[in-house]
Amino acid sequence: MEALLQGFAVTLSLDNLFYCFVGVLLGTVVGILPGLGPLTTIAILLPITFKMDVTSAIIMLSGIYYGVAYGGTVTSVLMRIPGEASSVVTCLDGYEMARKGRAGAALGIAGIGSFFAGTVGVIGISFLSPPLAELVIKFGPAEYAMLMLAGLTMVTYMSAGSLPRALLMAAFGLLLGTIGSDPMNMTPRLTFGILALGDGVNLVPLAIGLFGLSEVLFMARQTAEEMKILPAPTGVLGFLPSREEARRSVAPVLRGTVLGFFVGLLPGGGAVLASFLSYAMERKLSKRPEEFGKGAVEGVAGPESANNAGTAGAFVPLLCMGIPANAITALLLGAFIIHGVTPGPTILERQPQVFWGVVASMYIGNVMLLILNLPMIGLFVKILQIPRAYLTPMILIVCLIGVYSSSGNPADVLIAVVFGFVGYGLRRHGFDLGIVILAYVLGPIFERSVRQSLAISDGDPSIFLHSYLSTGFAIVAVALLIAGLWPKRKARASA
Amino acid sequence: MNRRTVLRGATAVAAVMGTGPAIAQSSKWPAREISLINPNAPGASTDLTARLIAQALEKRLNATVIVKNVVGGAGALGPTTLAQSTPDGHTFGLVAISSHIAVPNMMNVTYEPWKAFDIIGQVAALRYGIGARADGPIKSIEEMIAAGKQKQLTYASNNVTNVVAMFQLAKLTGAKFRWVVFPGGVESVTAAIGGHVDAVIQTVTEMRPQIEANKLRFLASAAEARWPDYPDVKTLREMGFNAVSNGPFGYAFPTGVDPAIKERMDKALADVMADESVRKQITALGIEAVYRNGKDYAALLKSIEVELVPILKETGMAKNPA
Numbered sequence: 001m002e003a004l005l006q007g008f009a010v011t012l013s014l015d016n017l018f019y020c021f022v023g024v025l026l027g028t029v030v031g032i033l034p035g036l037g038p039l040t041t042i043a044i045l046l047p048i049t050f051k052m053d054v055t056s057a058i059i060m061l062s063g064i065y066y067g068v069a070y071g072g073t074v075t076s077v078l079m080r081i082p083g084e085a086s087s088v089v090t091c092l093d094g095y096e097m098a099r100k101g102r103a104g105a106a107l108g109i110a111g112i113g114s115f116f117a118g119t120v121g122v123i124g125i126s127f128l129s130p131p132l133a134e135l136v137i138k139f140g141p142a143e144y145a146m147l148m149l150a151g152l153t154m155v156t157y158m159s160a161g162s163l164p165r166a167l168l169m170a171a172f173g174l175l176l177g178t179i180g181s182d183p184m185n186m187t188p189r190l191t192f193g194i195l196a197l198g199d200g201v202n203l204v205p206l207a208i209g210l211f212g213l214s215e216v217l218f219m220a221r222q223t224a225e226e227m228k229i230l231p232a233p234t235g236v237l238g239f240l241p242s243r244e245e246a247r248r249s250v251a252p253v254l255r256g257t258v259l260g261f262f263v264g265l266l267p268g269g270g271a272v273l274a275s276f277l278s279y280a281m282e283r284k285l286s287k288r289p290e291e292f293g294k295g296a297v298e299g300v301a302g303p304e305s306a307n308n309a310g311t312a313g314a315f316v317p318l319l320c321m322g323i324p325a326n327a328i329t330a331l332l333l334g335a336f337i338i339h340g341v342t343p344g345p346t347i348l349e350r351q352p353q354v355f356w357g358v359v360a361s362m363y364i365g366n367v368m369l370l371i372l373n374l375p376m377i378g379l380f381v382k383i384l385q386i387p388r389a390y391l392t393p394m395i396l397i398v399c400l401i402g403v404y405s406s407s408g409n410p411a412d413v414l415i416a417v418v419f420g421f422v423g424y425g426l427r428r429h430g431f432d433l434g435i436v437i438l439a440y441v442l443g444p445i446f447e448r449s450v451r452q453s454l455a456i457s458d459g460d461p462s463i464f465l466h467s468y469l470s471t472g473f474a475i476v477a478v479a480l481l482i483a484g485l486w487p488k489r490k491a492r493a494s495a
Numbered sequence: 496m497n498r499r500t501v502l503r504g505a506t507a508v509a510a511v512m513g514t515g516p517a518i519a520q521s522s523k524w525p526a527r528e529i530s531l532i533n534p535n536a537p538g539a540s541t542d543l544t545a546r547l548i549a550q551a552l553e554k555r556l557n558a559t560v561i562v563k564n565v566v567g568g569a570g571a572l573g574p575t576t577l578a579q580s581t582p583d584g585h586t587f588g589l590v591a592i593s594s595h596i597a598v599p600n601m602m603n604v605t606y607e608p609w610k611a612f613d614i615i616g617q618v619a620a621l622r623y624g625i626g627a628r629a630d631g632p633i634k635s636i637e638e639m640i641a642a643g644k645q646k647q648l649t650y651a652s653n654n655v656t657n658v659v660a661m662f663q664l665a666k667l668t669g670a671k672f673r674w675v676v677f678p679g680g681v682e683s684v685t686a687a688i689g690g691h692v693d694a695v696i697q698t699v700t701e702m703r704p705q706i707e708a709n710k711l712r713f714l715a716s717a718a719e720a721r722w723p724d725y726p727d728v729k730t731l732r733e734m735g736f737n738a739v740s741n742g743p744f745g746y747a748f749p750t751g752v753d754p755a756i757k758e759r760m761d762k763a764l765a766d767v768m769a770d771e772s773v774r775k776q777i778t779a780l781g782i783e784a785v786y787r788n789g790k791d792y793a794a795l796l797k798s799i800e801v802e803l804v805p806i807l808k809e810t811g812m813a814k815n816p817a
Contacts, residue, residue, distance in 0.1 A: 043537025043564070047546050140691030141675075181569040184676050185812045186655070188569065188602050195575060198568030198602065322704030323685050330681065331538030337700065338543065338779065344704040409567055448678065455675045456649050456692060 004126055007356025011364055016056050016357070023060040024365045027067015028372060031074075034081045034212070035204060035402030038068045038328050046335055054339040055354050059361040061335050062315075065328055066118060066362065069271055069308045070369045073110040077103055077300070078383050079395045081212035081402065085203050086271035086307035089279045091211040092434050093292060093299030100295050103384060105241040107377045109249050109297060110304035111370060117257040117305035118366040121312020124261050125319070126359055130348075133320035136265055141452035142463045146473035147266075148446035151273070153477050154280035155435050156484030163485070169431050173439025176201055183448040184455070196411030203272070204406040205416035206440065210433050212399040213420025218427070219392045245297045252282050252302035260306030264313025270326040274310030275303035276438050284484075293432070312362070319343050319355060524584050524756050525558035531746070532565050532580075532588030534573020540700055540780050541589060541744055544619055547776050548746075551767040556759075571598045578606035582613075582751035584760065590614060591744035592656045596800045600813050609793075612747035613757060616764050617787035617795070619777055621698045621742030623657055623717040624728075625650075628690050629710050636715045636734055639694060643670030650694040651675050651683035655803070655812060656742055657696050660717040660731060662806050663738035674810070687711065696740065699724070700781035718783075741799050743785065745792050761789065 010016065030041045042061050049057035072084030077094035090110070097106040124132075139147075155170040156163065179190045180200025191197040241249065259281065260274035282302040283292045292299050314325040322344035324330035336343050347355050386394070403416040423433055457463035465471045531549050535541045542564065549560040565573040565588075574594035580586040595608040627633040633642060642648055643665070650672055652658050658674050665672045675692055677683040680701035687695035688710045695702070695711075699722055705711035706725075716722050716730040717740045731738045746764065748757060767773055768786035777784040787795060807813040 039537055043542065046537075046543075047550060137685055137689035140686060140689055142691075183678070185810060186569060186601065186676070187812060187814065193603060195568040195571055195604070198571055199566075321685075322708075323681055327536060327538070330679070333681075334538045334540075334543055334780075337781070338776075340779070342704050342707060344708045346708055407567065408563065408565070409572070452675050452677070455673060458647065458673075 003352055003356050004360060006353070007358075007360035008363075010055060010353055010357035011059065011360040015053070016059055016361065017364070019052075019056045019060040020063050020361045020365050021368055023063020024067040024070075024369050025372065027064040028071040028369065030064065031068040031071020031084050031087075033402065033405075034075055034083050034208060034398060035404065035406040037084065037204075037406060038065050039331060040405075042328065042331050042335070046331075046338070049335065050338070054341060055357040057339055058332075058336065058341070058354060058358050061332060062358055062362065063365050065332065066308070066311045066365065067369055069118070069311045070111065070114050070373050072307070073107060073114075073300075073304055074380050075398070077106045077110070078380060079212065079391075079398065080215040081395060081399055082207050085207065086275050086310070087304070088203075088207045088211065088272070088437055089275045089303045089434060090300055091207075092279070093294075093296050095215075096293065096295035097297065097300065098381075098384065102241075102245070102295065102297075103381045104377055105245050105297070106300050107380065108374065109241050109245065109301045111373045111377070113249065113253040113256065113301050113305035114308040114373075115366055115370040116253055117260060117309040118312055118369070119363065120257050121261050121264075121309045121315075122359060122362045122366065125312060125315050125362070129316050129320045132265055132316050133323075136317045136321060136323060138467070138469055139266060140467075141449040141456065142466055142470045143473065144266075144449035145446060145453055146464055146470045146477060148442050148449060150473050150477035150480055151277060151442045152439065152446060153480040153484060154277060154284075155438060156481065157280045157284040165431060166435055169426075169433070169435040170439040173436040174443040176206065176436070177440045177443035178447070180444075183444065184451050194411075196409060196415075200444075201415060201419075201440075202407060202412060203437075203441070205403045205412040206419055207437060208399050208403050209416035209419025210423035210426075210436065212395065212402075213416060214423030214427055214433075216392055216396045216399070217420060217424040219388065219395075241297070248297050249301035251285075252278070252298040253305045255281065255285075256302040256305035257309045260309030261313040263306070264310030264325065265316055266325060270314055270329075271307040271310040272441060274306040274313075276434075276441060278302040278306035279434065280438070293434075315362075319347060319358070524753075524759070525556055527585065528559040528561055529556065529584070530586045530588075531560055531562045532573055532577045532586065533562055534565055534570050534589060534593065536566050537564050540621065540698070540782055541591075543780055544744075544777055544782065545589065547773060548618060548764075548767060551770060551773045552763055555763040555766055569598075569602065570594075571602055571604050574598060574608075574611075575604055575606055577747070578611035578749055580749050582749045584748065584752050584756035587615065587746050587748045587760070589744055590747040590796075592742070592796065592799055592803065595796045596803050597655055597807070600804060600807050602814060611750055613750050613752055614745065614747040614789040614793050615757070615760055616768070616789050617743050617745035617785055617792040618764070618768060619744055620718070620783045620785045621744075622722055622781070622783050623660065623696055623698055623740040623742060624702055624722065625660070625694060625696050625714045625717055625731075626684070626687060626702050626706065626711045627694045627714055628688055629712045631690060631693070631712075633693060633714070634712065636731070636736075639714065640664070640668045640670045642693070643672055644668070647671040647673050648693040649673045649675050650696060651677050651686045651692040652696045653677050653680050653683050655807065655810070657698075657740055659799075659802055659806060660738040660740040661696055662809070663802075664731065664736055667736055667738065684711065698742065698781065703781060723778075741795075742782075743787075743792065743795060743799075745787070747789075 072087035075081040075083040076087040076090040080091045080095040082088040094106045182189045256278040263274040282298045314329050317323040318329045324333045403413050453463045533545045545562045552560045565576045570593045577588035599608045633639045680697045683695050684701050686692045706713045774784040
């Protein structure tokens with residue numbers, strides 16, 4: 001506690017407050033712009049920080065990282081373009097809320113949920129870091145395999161439609177995930193000799209194609225009357241959710257925060273996975289599952305909290321173990337090392353001012369983000385008043401630029417366009433696109449960890465039950481599967 | 496030549512090079528910004544090195560040097576893009592074991608590795624080491640080999656370049672070591688300290704935090720020399736095993752650059768690598784600052800090819816298995 005107060009003393013210097021502000025501001029902007037991600041931004045800014053004080057540099061770069069989870073929501077809700085990978089799932093219900101004139105409320109809930117989850121996440125970092133970090137290394141391939149299996153059974157909860165249709169989409173997502181390099185011997189697989197597919201289909205072109213571009217195609221086909229989006233209130237307090245919406249959001253925010261934080265701890269987990277699992281969970285637990293996909297506020301509140309908590313969670317193994325959970329924290333690790341800080345169990349002894357300074361800056365950064373984001377909502381929702389005839393081509397351009405800037409690879413633009421048509425076709429026939437993405441995200445991690453496990457055990461499948469953790473996840477997976485199939489049958493019988 | 500072809504040519508060049516039409520003249524080089532193509536993601540040690548080198552080259556060439564991360568195609572996209580770029584001296588990029596040996600042997604690429612590039616020089620070498628869980632049963636290389644003769648041991652690593660020493664060690668001693676592929680270096684180290692695999696072979700950068708924290712036991716340097724930060728830990732060669740993993744990387748132009756430009760670039764890079772502050776910054780990343788000129792670097796890569804190709808075939812990674 002005393003150490004944390006000292007951390008605040010470090011952060012509250014004028015310099016560090018300034019760099020914290022610059023960081024979260026950049027993070028928000030980067031989050032709003034589809035395609036331009038925190039990875040690229042931090043890499044570009046890294047050389048600039050060489051001359052800066054260590055703590056200031058880390059405070060700024062961290063600010064970009066956790067600021068992104070705030071900004072990513074905006075385009076998801078307003079245009080059905082995921083601003084960031086962690087906001088893909090928000091496209092499903094956030095955009096539908098916007099169509100009903102609740103864009104401000106969706107963004108407001110997301111902002112408040114983000115603030116709550118971000119702050120709770122930082123509290124988690126402050127008080128639970130060392131024990132949680134120990135948990136992380138308990139996760140070997142077998143544990144991952146069973147955890148991913150449990151995640152994959154979530155597909156049965158993701159869809160309101162029929163189970164065979166959901167499984168069909170899951171299979172499609174899994175198939176997409178197998179494109180690229182074989183995870184064990186790294187030879188190209190299902191690439192049809194196309195070099196650009198060597199690393200597989202990337203998430204950004206896939207998500208922007210399936211969600212953003214397919215929406216453009218829908219708009220192009222609809223008459224002006226059909227595609228009307230109700231204007232959102234734009235007053236100063238227009239972002240306030242109604243009493244009913246607020247009441248329905250409380251539990252999803254709490255659940256999303258806890259789930260997101262723990263998923264964020266895991267290497268390979270992070271904000272993307274957290275948001276999807278939260279969405280699936282809310283859909284399962286909701287008393288009104290039929291509203292999901294049609295503008296359920298829970299489908300925004302849960303995932304948007306989960307991705308912020310996940311972002312915070314990822315800091316625990318990074319700071320305490322020197323283990324980055326994803327590409328962005330890996331880059332932050334690089335930044336630490338360049339500045340002469342070695343994250344890991346020794347950081348608390350050797351450089352406590354860096355550790356606590358960064359943690360304290362995250363409390364302050366989250367407050368800044370809330371103050372920064374809420375008043376902007378009124379401005380953002382004005383976008384919806386732009387006549388559709390102009391907005392549609394704008395969305396198209398934002399999508400294409402977003403895809404290109406994510407990788408600088410023109411082939412990705414082509415891939416996005418292909419998936420735009422695929423997504424349009426699937427949506428016209430009532431298939432659920434969220435499932436495709438969930439299976440696409442989980443499938444490759446599942447495959448890799450299964451094959452790693454079997455390589456370790458020399459082909460003996462009992463390795464999947466070799467620890468309490470993996471056995472526990474296996475039981476959860478079976479239980480989820482049974483629970484997922486059960487009520488549906490009952491509902492059908494009663495209907 | 497009619498106007499349209501001229502225009503098309505200009506846009507094609509502009510599309511490849513970034514901005515504006517290219518004028519390839521040695522008298523006026525650099526005429527604009529120079530791009531450095533890196534096939535690895537931002538934050539990788541090659542990327543951080545590239546950014547250091549780019550900054551240092553800027554002063555010497557009087558031009559902006561931009562690092563472009565051309566990531567994708569399982570590492571093939573970067574060298575392919577470099578090979579296809581206009582050889583006017585405004586594009587150069589990373590060449591290493593991946594571009595010259597691993598990628599061309601594992602997938603069908605459009606470039607010929609030993610013909611497509613005009614190598615400028617080597618700038619660094621990754622330093623590899625072998626480690627095992629600190630509180631585990633393996634306390635030395637000898638114990639690891641003895642255990643590997645009893646039953647098959649597993650080790651983690653993320654790249655075929657890293658594992659050469661382990662394959663050689665297995666061949667020399669008859670011990671059985673099984674490589675478990677992990678997607679990243681830090682994941683490999685984490686798997687070892689968690690006891691999910693018996694050992695790990697990775698670079699200093701990835702192993703050091705856990706060695707410092709007493710979670711990972713540093714068994715041997717798999718590089719040519721000992722690690723300067725751990726002078727007590729011997730190399731495999733010093734222990735009597737002729738096994739080593741090499742991780743050199745450097746830069747090249749696409750073939751066909753004006754020799755006068757090439758010479759100026761060679762000089763600039765040699766000068767950068769003679770700069771003590773640059774070497775210090777590279778070393779701080781946990782990699783070795785090593786300079787070799789173009790010819791020597793090409794010869795080094797050739798010698799590594801002889802070692803690596805049989806391993807690619809043995810593991811089923813090569814596109815044309817033996």
